Amino acid sequence: MARELKHLELIPEVNEPRILTAVDPETLYDEDDEFRTITTGWPTQRIALIHVSNRRVRPSGLLLFLTMVVVVWILLQPIYTILDEVQTPDSEWAYNFAGIRQAQELGFTGDGVKVCIIDTGVNLNHPDLEHLQGNIMYKDFVSDSIEPVDYAEDGHGTLIVGLLAADGVLKGSAPGVELMVASALGADEMGSDKAVSDSILWCKSRNADIISMSLGGAQDIEDPLDNLAVDAVEQALNVGIFVVAAAGNDGGLNDDGRVSVPANVPGVIAVGALDSDGSLWEKSSRGDNLAGYGDNPRISPHEKPEITAPGVNVISTWVDGKYTSSTGTSDSTVFVTGALALLLEANPSLKPTWDNTDRSNCIFVVKEALMDSAIPYQAQAIPHDDRYGYGALNAIGWMDSLNGTTDC
Template structure:
């Protein structure tokens, strides 16, 4: 066989992008295979010699030099690239979160627990987080605060709430507890771990809000009689607000309700909308019937209760990425915007809600949900404006705070 530089590349008639190496003396395909004359077909063949000279050795040398220059200069490229990445500032503006923050609120004094895949707390935008506790229910490694998710789901949700660097989260001043209860795939199927995590948030951490960017379909390991449902109800009875994702099953015709535990009456179930305010097609629809009692759902507990931005949301990602940021879509993201808004409201009116005994009662929690329903953008209140996908409307944190003040006669 002749040396490689003496061979030729011949395109395949069925797909000219495929090249076959042939000896120059080989006749090759006849011209009719290409719809050409034999001489024109012959001219389609490329000698490998000039190509080899272009690639070796100088092509390889220049490629190696270029790669080294890119590696050396990457920190400077990263410093330039990160600030110009399209962020999701619009989401904080459109939900009224930035307007509430402009009054000096940051969530300070409010305790929040996120149950997820953990968090990469070494991220530069999370360095200032007030971490109240970390517990690993997946591998029982409580010494290393980390994110085990393949898609760093927990880190992204954490950033949406408490990031304070490249962008500012919804409530960067909260005291945050992180419960690692989901595995690498981010599945909520391990209901025992999720239930233990929720109880840890309630009993050990004594939080004000539990944020659950997770869920499962009834019967998929987290049914209406599951340990997770029991743990959520225990938290609600203790005066802890629970905010949960409605689910991303809107296009699955066999599923007729929001996810568990978002379908529990006292939970605030959150759907997702585009930047335009239109409901995201994958956002789960709520059923008119409460699966726990069989009765029709009534105001302010129709599902979902509210919707928030949840499409192409920018947030923190694993520090294994450069730059360490990513975008995601889903009701998980939407959930954190509502958690953040509620954190700001509890910083502002938490003591008024708790009253003299310092305890938020079931009536107080209904008051907050009623204020949420009445404050929702395009929501009409009393159930008249409820949509089984959008809820009572889109999140307006500033108006939600105003409605809470009205309910408390603080105006």
């Protein structure tokens, strides 16, 4: 019996890593490589705004009412503080930490930059996303919906769009971008290699400047770049489209030492996740920097991951006008995407020209500036760390390092 079970693998449960489930690895994938959203902690915290009543207090009861308010405030001060925080949910620490708010103070919103998000889709029925209704391009590679839809029950795609483009109670990194959304992942937040590949090529056909993918698949150890999605990404990179992808959420004891596909592609910006104190999130994937083309060592600025950004307990838009808190490299990916959109607005000469010229050098120039402007963590290896990358995202520094660039 022991011999018959040797091929099984023990995988920790998402919500309770101390519980291990025995699985047959041969049954995990079908002929198409599977992609899943890079997220953790679901079901997440659901945070709804507290609406304040407009009823007036009768004059005869005003004194009693005020007395009660004072007593309750004194006795229940901690509860009051909690309610006040829930009333205006935000993740301002993340935007400030990454230097995004500082860049926005200069007047940049991502205006004129085309960003294509590949995910589970988006639900635009949220007050912070209303400005996008009728103003986005959408393509469904899961079913045949014409109108934007988020297939994930946990609203993963809606969360991702909010971090980038929300403009209401929450303000995203680049609310002024021209947004495109492709649904490549279904209700189980899984999708085929072909669906992801087709989505990438659709973004390219619509002249996207940036493709953002908060998703990833496992690398083929024998040939990590033999993949339909990788082929599509390389086509996008060749014309100068910037591709940002999640490094992965398998860090810690179960880390396989590789970032996800397509974050493993040299020209892609692979993003790890940080906590609010600048430390690495424990599940952020480590990069294997001997796994480049032909197993040659990767060279700067393409070592993996390239950058880390906020990705722990980040609040964003959800369904039914509510908000949700999420943790993972999905979230950190969008902060880099937003910072890049602000950078391209400030330096439009770095965008694809769509004149059939090879613009891959522009990607090198921008990634080199990303590397040079990153802020190293006190405990990381220099110049590159297999977990922290070149350091933490520094949006304003990234922009400053390319200020005045006229050609690449």
